[in-house]
Amino acid sequence: MLEVGTLTSHYGRIQALKGLDLTVREGELVALVGANGAGKTTLLRTLSGVQPASGGSIVFDGADITHERADRRVKRGIVQVPEGRQVFGPLSVEDNLRLGGYTRPRDEGDAELERVYSMFPALKERRRQAAGTLSGGQQQMLAMGRALMARPRLLLLDEPSMGLAPRLVEEIYAKVRALKQARTTIFLVDQNARAALSVADRGYVLETGRIVLAGAGRELLGNEQVKAAYLGL
């Protein structure tokens, strides 16, 4: 479904991606793990088109989208939940969600909204509240709900557990598993390597802009190199 070939990208003057290859197949949950500054967020931004690729290619459903505008990619179904939530703080929860469905036909909006509310009941209770007043966990739910409003064919999740308490991390990952069961294709980036790799079908390890390891999720979880990279064990 998604094929990335020798992708490079520069963040300011820094080459953040140094020729990166990976694939995501339909219905799969693929996790990408790596340390701070390895280029995880840059990769997701390049996939979404908010950060230009300087070389290589991104092919989605057979179409080359390497240089396509970000909003067109959303219409194709590539939807990202950005790092740090990035909800529209002054707008209400419901407005945030409706903006998520910006690219969808207007008449679908209400039905879609109900679907998201049934998945995240906490959001429905706070539908009139300004998104900026939500707790971190609720904002993460909102960011995910907002992305789901666009009916993603490929959901990109960037650091969904960042700064969240363990109980909330579990809650978020429960939603991720639910999405996976509903056959949503997901590409997940998380520093919480154990959480990410344990739900993933396959995983990649990113180090300074390059993929250094690939394999099944469980397999990577047991890998000594991965363990060493995360706790100096």
Place this chain on the structure above:
Amino acid sequence: MNAPQLEVTALSKAFGGIHAVDQLSFEIEAGKVHSIIGPNGAGKTTLLNLLTGVYAPSSGSVRLEGSDVTGLEPHELAARGMARTFQNLQIFFNMSALENVMVGRHLRERSGWFTAMLRFPRLTAGERESREEAAELMRFVGVGEYIDADADAMPYGALKRLEIARALGSKPKMLLLDEPAAGLNPTETHDIDTLITRLARSGVTVVLVEHNMRLVMGVSDHIVVLDYGRKLCEGSADHVRSDPRVIEAYLGSEGLAAC
């Protein structure tokens, strides 16, 4: 044991109701390497910003060498011997590499505005000394080859060390490094490791915020682990490494792995 060089008491910082740093207390001992670790979003960079005066704390206090320095401006703290680097490099890209380091000597320059504008001989002598010392510092941190380069022509890894050279320009008593190894390859990381050890040996107190555990565990005399802006635990590398709370905070809960 000596009196601590830096004493942090019940320090808090809130952004729009969310506590990035929450009732944090710890001490820093002179001449040692201290590390502050914790998962993303744990409040490490905010803490560094509080310690160096970039942010004013919401409450709590910081004492440096016995005197209260809470709420002082960054340049006032710099004058008291504090220097730092940044996770998102704060290099002066409009200047040459050497000039960047010369700025680091700002507090030790002796000529003022008038001397400068009329270019009295005193200035020329000071400038020569300043240039030589800056070049020496660049060689010390291992970027000697860029002495004649413009800062915006240097690779990322070299810039990280250039910032350290700039910080050393003030001859600080305490150096705070914010993720010096982020974005570096293993060889470069190893160089940073050596550099930190050399600095500590020369008597500078090092406060390190870092994600690379191998680096942290290798160089630190003392580690403070943060989670959600609070202190999770502190102690030696071995002590911290074996604390189950730390493992959970880092690798995620065991419960998740089982499902």
Place this chain on the structure above:
Amino acid sequence: MLAQLLQFLLAGLTVGAIYALVALGFAIIHNASHVINFAQGEFVMIGGMATVSLANSGLPLPLAIPIAVLAAAAVGVVLEKFAVEPARGASVVTLIIITIGASILLRGLATLVWDKKLHALPPFSGDQPIELAGATILPQSLWVLGVTLGIVLLLGWFFGRTLTGKAMLATAHNPLAAQLCGVNVRFVLMLSFGLSAALGAIAGILIAPITLTSWDVGVMLGLKGFAAAILGGLGSGTGAVVGGILLGIAESLGAGYISSAYKDAMAFVIILAVLFFMPSGLFGSKSAERV
């Protein structure tokens, strides 16, 4: 005494409403692009001058006005497309110089298309002053206040109720996240230039029957609008309206009770006084710098 005060207040309210419209234009463009558009005053001029010339060519006002507003909006979009967009990523000062260049260019074009004379636009509904508790008010002032109120309500509806309006707010707050929602931020940029040009033009048309209009009428109005936008706190719609009204009233009271020669200075004295104590204006958000 009281009647005089009321008279000053009414005059201030009228001109303040005009400042508010111009300030809203500054705020909308700043939100979308972080550009301060120093050509904002020229939209006011284009609105007034275009209406005058269309009316003189025999077109009835109800027809001339919308055409003039649309023309100004088109100029706004062209400005964005050909002067602001190509300079994306340039420094703030460079962008300021570009919009100042655009302002000079537009004024030059105005002298070519029209002339350098003063022009009057007939009041929309007569010039018989209306008595009000000892003070008088021109019917045109009522038009100014009524239309401004209408526009403020309309903008409130647009930004509060429509998805396009919310997409503009969202883009202003977080362009990255807006893009990830599928909002075409370039379109939003053009829309905001068009919209604020239209607002400026409407201000110019409303005020033309009271103060006359000419090719260089936009400079002072533009500066006062900028002052109002800053006074309210850049980017805040409420701030722009409140800032505009406050400046208008302060100016009118200052001219009436202190010195009419220093009427134009009032706005700037107030803005300096406010900024010294509230560096982000009255309603501006204090954003903590993240390092």
Place this chain on the structure above:
Amino acid sequence: MNWRTPRTGGLALLAAVIALLPLALVNNYWYEVAILIGINAIVCVGLNLLIGYAGQISLGHAGFFGLGAYGSAILSVRYGWPPAAALAATTAGVALLALVVGRPILKLKGHYLAMATLGMGIIISIVIVTEDRLTGGPDGMSVPAFTLPGLTLAGERVWYWITGAALLAAVWIALNLIDSPAGRALRALHGSEVGAQVSGIDATRAKVGVFVISAVFASFAGSMTAHYSGFITPGKVSFFHSIELVTMVVFGGMASTFGAVIGAAMLTLLPQLLTILKEYEMVVFGGVMIATMIFFPRGLLPSLMLALGRKRK
């Protein structure tokens, strides 16, 4: 001595241009243009220290220029001071004023700073237009020639050399400042304010310092204009003149002292040349401004140097 550094080679080149230019100045009109360029260049060299090097915008420097001009004029005409004393007192007064208003103004950032400086300039301009008993109001006032004991300085040729010398001095001082600890502090503030602060630089103090220097440059140039032309009007104090000055700096190239000189020269000459276009003058002028900023966002001189540097490689 290294002739390729700006302080030696650049100054020598500028001195040569000033020395040889009279060969091309066929009549008094062109002398006047040359003097005007020199005076604008002095203001721009100072303003560039503030905008180009320290990264702080000012849309009100015509105000300082006007205070210099009117201060000298009023003290020598209304109070009968000797011009040299009037000049000294005015310069000191403007420096003091800049010091006092600079502190609160320079705490502001970005567009708020632009607004505050703009407001300051406009207030000065309105005061000058309104206080007509002192200033002659919109009609302006005449100013006596500059005299030193036993010496009267008058005429285009004399003022050409005075302006040339003053410009050389201004450029020399600016170059000196840039290449010194204080100048590095200013450039550091532009590069990264927080980076500069943690290096021990007191941001407010440095900004106010350069604000005062740039105000003094403008005030001095204003005083020169008053005595040279013998007559001043409020036009040179207006908002438009402030904008003109900033445009010169940005046009020539921010953070380039010689760029500021070139910008002043180009934008002083351009309107003289454009007068042949008559009614199209404004349109072309505005168009040139937009196009230059789009194609050379860093200004003429730095873009030119960059292109030359690339070629050499």
